[in-house]
Amino acid sequence: MKIVKTPKSRLHETDFDNLGFGDVFSDHMFSMVYDNGAWLPPEIIPFDNLSISPALSSLHYGQIIFEGLKAFRAHDGSINIFRPEKHHERLNKSCRRLCIPEVDGETFLNGIKELITLDKDWVPRKRGYSLYIRPFIYGADVYLGVKVSDTYRFLIITSPVGAYYKEGLNPVRLITSGEYVRAVKGGVGTAKTPGNYAASLLPAYEANKKGFTQVLWLDALERKYIEEVGTMNIFFLIDDELITPPLEGTILAGVTRDTVIHLARDWGMKVNERRLTIDEVLSAARGNRLKEVFGTGTAAVISPVGEIQHEQTLITINDGRIGSVSQKLYDEITGIQYGEKEDRFGWCYTI
Numbered sequence: 001m002k003i004v005k006t007p008k009s010r011l012h013e014t015d016f017d018n019l020g021f022g023d024v025f026s027d028h029m030f031s032m033v034y035d036n037g038a039w040l041p042p043e044i045i046p047f048d049n050l051s052i053s054p055a056l057s058s059l060h061y062g063q064i065i066f067e068g069l070k071a072f073r074a075h076d077g078s079i080n081i082f083r084p085e086k087h088h089e090r091l092n093k094s095c096r097r098l099c100i101p102e103v104d105g106e107t108f109l110n111g112i113k114e115l116i117t118l119d120k121d122w123v124p125r126k127r128g129y130s131l132y133i134r135p136f137i138y139g140a141d142v143y144l145g146v147k148v149s150d151t152y153r154f155l156i157i158t159s160p161v162g163a164y165y166k167e168g169l170n171p172v173r174l175i176t177s178g179e180y181v182r183a184v185k186g187g188v189g190t191a192k193t194p195g196n197y198a199a200s201l202l203p204a205y206e207a208n209k210k211g212f213t214q215v216l217w218l219d220a221l222e223r224k225y226i227e228e229v230g231t232m233n234i235f236f237l238i239d240d241e242l243i244t245p246p247l248e249g250t251i252l253a254g255v256t257r258d259t260v261i262h263l264a265r266d267w268g269m270k271v272n273e274r275r276l277t278i279d280e281v282l283s284a285a286r287g288n289r290l291k292e293v294f295g296t297g298t299a300a301v302i303s304p305v306g307e308i309q310h311e312q313t314l315i316t317i318n319d320g321r322i323g324s325v326s327q328k329l330y331d332e333i334t335g336i337q338y339g340e341k342e343d344r345f346g347w348c349y350t351i
């Protein structure tokens, strides 16, 4: 792969003991252009501003998809990328929905590998910290009509990030929305595409104003089935059954969701991907059968839920503290990611 190195590294300007999320970027980025019906040879170039036309089609109509995954520094200095094949699979699924040409697995994996090998010193050494990897593809035609772009650019940028929750796993407060929905069957809810996030900003803003962390999304048709939370998937432990909503066309198929399902089943837990109404959750809470609720996503891994507000009802889960299953899942997944626990499912791609 062609590599153009930066003349001046920014590594020493970065405080690796105090990292936030997504505001510092490593020295290089992966870049590949699609033109004349094919992806051209990829290259790695210095991270820099893009020069784009104000008439860039995707800037107006959002023909864009993205991914989010992480690389972790193990004690022996090696670097573990967590489940890149699964993220590649989802990238292509998003591509198909947005009429974006797919990217082959070798190009994706090799691109990440070469980029991180070059920028290996950007992978933080502090436990809890990691290198966030953001692949994305945008339509690159300069044209104001609504149509499928003929040209694209695929970029991968990386960002060293701190622990998602600085004070440990603090339970979040959720509220349902009577007004807004995230996705409808047949729409783009199953794709990682910017429009979904743009649509979620106002509901999230209003939830924040009321003192809640995130919106708990209910289905768009009947407004009773639970779907997702903010930008995470969601799990409920009712009695001894671990329940998460099924992937039926409105929910983003989270890699962390899949990881949790695998681990919990492997531990012999009863895990069901099934529909679940907000009323079932409230009634389980009333009967003291709702043990734990948590969100899952690459950024936070496991995000315990302490409270849920639905219409006039507010429930508190596990006294607003993290539950033992949530904690065990968090410890197991992060243990595998940092190379401290055996990677029995072959999830880490080590470089």
Ligand SMILES: *Cc1c(COP(=O)(O)O)cnc(C)c1O
Pocket: 068, 192, 228, 230, 231, 232, 233, 252, 253, 254, 255, 256, 257, 296, 297, 298, 299
């Ligand atoms: C990215 C994302 C998730 C979580 O997916 P992971 O692969 O676990 O990071 C869940 N819901 C939405 C809407 C997302 O964008």
